[in-house]
Amino acid sequence: MPQPVFIVEALTKVYRTGDVEVHALRGVDLEIDAGEFLVLLGPSGSGKSTLLNILGGLDHATAGRVLFRDAELTAFSERQLTLYRREHVGFVFQFYNLVPSLTARENVSLVTEIATDPMRPEEALERVGLGARLDHFPAQLSGGEQQRVAIARAIAKRPKVLFCDEPTGALDSKTGVRVLEALVKVNQDLGTTTAVITHNVAIGQIADRVVYFADGQVARVEENATRQVAAAISW
Amino acid sequence: MSALDRKLLRDLWRLRTQVLAIAMVMAAGVATLVLAIGAYRSLDETRETYYERYRFADVFAQATRAPDWLAAEIAEIPGVAAVETRIVKTAIMDVAAMPEPATAMLVSMPAIGEQVLNRLYMRQGRTPDPERADEVVVNEAFAKAHGFVPGDTFHAIIDGRKRELVIVGTALSPEFIYALGPWDMMPDDRRFAVGWIARKAMESAFDLDGAFSDVSVKLLPGASEAAVIERIDTLLERYGGRGAFGRKDKQSHAFLDAELNQLAAMARVLPPIFLFVAAFLINITLTRLVALEREQIGLMKALGYRSSAIGAHYLKFVAAIAVIGVVIGGIAGTWLGFGLTRLYGGFFHFPFLVFQWGADIYAIAVVVTVGAAMLGGLRAVWSVVRLPPAVAMHAAAPVRYHKLFAGGWLGGLSQTSVMIGRHILRYPVRAGLTMLGVALSGAILVASLFAFDSIEFVTDFTYYRADRQDATLEFTDAQPARILNEVRRLPGVLSAEPMRAVAIKVRHGHLERRVAVVGKPRGPDLSRVLDTQFVPVAMPETGFAPSEALADILGVRVGDIVQVETLEGRKRIVDMPVTAIIQSYLGLLAFMDIDALNRLMRDAPMVTGVNLAMDAGRANDLFAAVKDMPAVGSVALQKKSLEKFKETLAENLAIMVSVYTGLAVVIAFGVVYNAARIQLSERGRELASLRVLGFTRAEVSWILLGELALLTILALPLGWFLGYWVAWIAAQGLQSELYRVPLIVSRQTYATSSLIVLGAAIVSALLVKRRIDRLDLIDVLKTRE
Incomplete structure (x- = not known):
């Protein structure tokens, strides 16, 4: 029986901008198991990004708590959160966020230099199929390639969890599939717990579980009896 | 107000710290310009007016003993407008409550009527009665130094006889705007006096009946000074003439000239430095603003705004910064300039000050400042005008970096260091100009503080290496050598x-x-x-x-x-x-x-x-004995001179160091702060991404501030070099027959200038670091540049 990596209890998040209060999360309960591939689906403003930001140690909750393997993440200080991101979390962003002045290999090295037990940057890039493009700058790579560099950068430190916020949002279908393939491969090879946020319902088919968000709450959770291979889906 | 103008005001407000930092650099340029030109003109005008009203002579000559009738012959020389002969001698004074002897320059007043030339400006009392031998008018500074008022007395040893003199008045003279005693490097009003005494009294005291020892000549407009000097020399040759000379060799006039030259040099050197730095800052700031507003520019063009209207909008932004700079600088420069002129008015003894702050000074300031700002903004504005709307609506092409510092030869470097190196090399002009800006800040300090090293060197040379005597006695006339034995027998x-x-x-x-x-x-x-x-x-x-x-x-x-x-x-x-x-x-x-x-x-x-x-312990015995020595005309006390010199210098040091530190800090702060803010704007997303990846605040700050730290540290030696060079130019400019300025720059001066620059850089870096610490991590996940 897999151990849960995250236990989320009654998580609430309220943003205040001026006089307006926005309830981004209204009491979310959720468990995420080790090695699980999770897809979070839902319309804009449904709260999925807010949850991911709190799980990723980027934001603080207003109420409720999050346990990360026995540690109470919601009680972490700013410094502890930085350390948590550094040691345990990998991020993949919609717009890749690579450092333009560093090559693919160097972008990965950026993270391996500060990690405790990283893989070699070359190995990380080979895992996402970019073994031949090590010394290219981001400006010399296509969008899909850049996103795979971002995945390599995220997994190079052997994180416990990998968070991807709309990783295919800026890519066409064909390129997006290659990125998803890379994510699935990492999940299977390394056993990294992976959570992917998307608007794209089709992507739900490659997950172990799909969590549907609506109005700051978990509307329902669906388990896929069989996971589709990424190559089989399109949009 | 049009929508674009409203946008302009909001942009200015949003970027207020940057705008102010640039405006301050411009203000420093304007202030130094207004201050230097204003003070120069005021002093020059004050001097001219003073000279004219009080008929300061054009040519001066001394002789041992020239007959009075020679005055008529001098008056006959073509080009001579007026002649006045006088008896001028030095004498030792004995002032109660001051053991050390002081020296007086005694000048005769005409026997009949008023002075024709070098007239006195009476401050208190009256001129001496032509028939009284014991009445004297002294220069105001001496009277003030001792608290003398008309009616007070002091003693002078006049041609061997100790006489009591009654002060009947105090005065200023265009001849002694700057009154320096023998061997002094700075005026010491306690130990040096000018005393005006009746001609008759001087004639009998110095055995010069029907003769004179000094002649002043006023020239007709257009007359040849050289020709008149030559004729006077010929006339005085038989009477021990020591060579006539013009105003430029007259001590008081020459020292004022040197001061005016310094102001002129300040007006030439400092403002261009500030305006150059300001133009560079405007260039980088506006370029960044335009890059950020690329899509807005495209949109406005698509909506039908003319390119020229949008270009004008950005030019207005630049002009607004320049106007802020001119206003702040104009006010500060005027205030400081009036202060400086008053300071000069006190140091040099003027009876009045003429302030010359014409509108043209400000017009010049506005033209050069707005001009420099426009030049700085031109390239960015031109790119706005040229940008086709369709292109503008798309994101700019990604920046291409070069693979310098790749692996191998600098393999040990961390990726963050590689980022710093590549960023510098990607924008070499900007990095170079940032360095140059910081270097100029240091150079201003080196080029101003070196003056103290040079002065220290000159005093060390003069007082400890060359003229190591404690005192110098000068006789009224040449004495037989045996007087040396008499001096050796004096106590102490x-x-x-x-x-x-x-x-x-x-x-x-x-x-x-x-x-x-x-x-x-x-x-x-x-x-x-x-x-x-x-x-x-x-x-x-x-x-x-x-x-x-x-x-x-x-x-x-x-x-x-x-x-x-x-x-x-x-x-x-x-x-x-x-x-x-x-x-x-x-x-x-x-x-x-x-x-x-x-x-x-x-x-x-x-x-x-x-x-x-x-023997320092018997100094007072010696002073007392010297005061009774008939032959002695003046006594110079080297240590007293040095003390006075250092005292005056220390006062000036504090003022000068704080003024130049302020100017340098304005530049260093302006450059480092703006460079950091622009980098933060360009790379904020990149840095926030790294924070998300687990980099600490300190690590992320290092990427941005490390680059600036590197540029600042590289700029320091460049600043020393530029400073030395500017100091060399300044020293050359100050060379005159009066004095030479050795170019000595001590290590302490280099260190002080660097510390001040580093301090300013660190403060501006800390201000920007606060912004780096507050980077929004969530924003970067959602937005693209």
Whole structure:
């Protein structure tokens, strides 16, 4: 029986901008198991990004708590959160966020230099199929390639969890599939717990579980009896 | 108000710290310009007005004893408008409550009527009664230094007799705007006085009935000064004339000239530095603003705004910064300039100040400042005008980096260091100009603070290496050498060395100068003569040793032959070899062996002064004895001069250091802050991404601030170099026959300038670091540049 990596209890998040209060999360309960591939689906403003930001140690909750393997993440200080991101979390962003002045290999090295037990940057890039493009700058790579560099950068430190916020949002279908393939491969090879946020319902088919968000709450959770291979889906 | 203008105001407000930092750099330029030009004009105008109203003479000459009727002949010289003859002598004063003797320059007042030239501006009291021998008008500064008012008395040893003088008035004179005592490097109003006494009293005291020792001449407009000087010299030759000279060689006038030259140099050097830096800052700021507003520019063009209207919008942004700078700088410059002019008014003794702050100064400031700002913004505005709307609506092409610092040769470097290196090399012009800006800030400090090193060097040279005597007695006239024994017997005298000064004309080819040649004993121990390598020179039995400045004027080197013509006693013209070139920073000097000089003069051994070392514990006994020595005309106390000099310097030091520190800080802060803010704007997303990846705040700050730290540290030696260069130019500009400025820059000056620059850079970096610490991590996940 897999151990849960995250236990989320009654998580609430309220943003205040001026006089307006926005309830981004209204009491979310959720468990995420080790090695699980999770897809979070839902319309804009449904709260999925807010949850991911709190799980990723980027934001603080207003109420409720999050346990990360026995540690109470919601009680972490700013410094502890930085350390948590550094040691345990990998991020993949919609717009890749690579450092333009560093090559693919160097972008990965950026993270391996500060990690405790990283893989070699070359190995990380080979895992996402970019073994031949090590010394290219981001400006010399296509969008899909850049996103795979971002995945390599995220997994190079052997994180416990990998968070991807709309990783295919800026890519066409064909390129997006290659990125998803890379994510699935990492999940299977390394056993990294992976959570992917998307608007794209089709992507739900490659997950172990799909969590549907609506109005700051978990509307329902669906388990896929069989996971589709990424190559089989399109949009 | 149009929508674009509203946007302009909001942009200015949003970028207020950057805008203000740039405006302050401009303000510093405007302030120095307004201050320097304003103070220059005011002082120049004040001096001119003073000279004109109080009829300051154009040509001056001294003689030993010239008959009164010669005045009429001088008046006949073509070009001469007015002549006034006087008796001018120095005397020792005995002022109660001051043990050390002071020196007075006594000047006769006309026997009949008012002064024709060099008129007094009476501050208090009245002029002396022509029939009274004991009445004196003293210069106001001396009276103030001792708290004297009309009715007070002091003693003067006039031609051997101690007399009580009653102060009947205090006055200022255009001739003594800057009144320097013998051997002093700074005016010391306690120990030096100018006293105006009735002609009749002076004639009898100095045995000059029907004769004069000093003549002043006013020229007609357009008259040739050189021609008049030549005629006067010919007329005075038989009467011990020591060579006439114009205003430029008159001490008070020359010192003021030097001060005015410094102001003019300030107006030429400082404002361009500030305006250059400001133009660069405007360039980087506007370029960034345009890059950020690319899509808005495209949108406005798509909506039908003309390119010229959008270009004008950005030019207005630039002009607004310039206007803020001009206003702040104009106010600060005017305020500081009035203050500086008043300061000068006190230091130099002017009866009134004429402030000359014409509208044209501000017009010049506006034109050059707005001009520099426009130049700085031109490239960015041009890119706005040229940008086609369709292109503008798309994101800009990604920045291409070069693979410098890749692996291998700098393999040990962390990726963050590689980022720093590549970013610098990707924008080399910007990095270079940032460095240059910081360097200029340091250069301003080096080029201003070096003055103290040079002064320290000159005082060390003068008082500890060359003129090591404690005191110098100068006699009213040449005395037989046996007076040396008399001096040696005075209480507290440890050793004494004779000297003899003789007025001569020295020629080399067509070049000639009138100087006093000083004869000294063969191997003097107190007042030494040092060559340009600072090695003591033993005077050879024959031969002439000019100071470096005099040698340069005459174009002579060791071994050349000069012609020396004596201007005192029996006239002699002799060819002499130049045997050494002497180091000296003050005035034009020439030295000879005293015995050789006596032989040249064809008379028995004579001395005109004695340098002596004294027992400090018996100083007061010595002073008392000297005050009773009839032959002594003046006493110079080297240590007192030095003390006064250092005291005045210390006051100036504090003011000068704070002003130049302020100016340098404005530049360093402006450059580093703006460079950091622009980088943060360009790379904020990149840095926030790294924070998300687990980099700490310190690590992320290092990427941005490390680059600036590197540029700042590289800029420091560049600043030293530029500072040394500017200092060299300044030293050259200050060279005159009056003094030479050695270019000495101490390590402490370099260190101080660097510390001030580093301090300013660190403060601006900390301000930006606060912004880096507050980077929004969530934003970067959602947005693209």
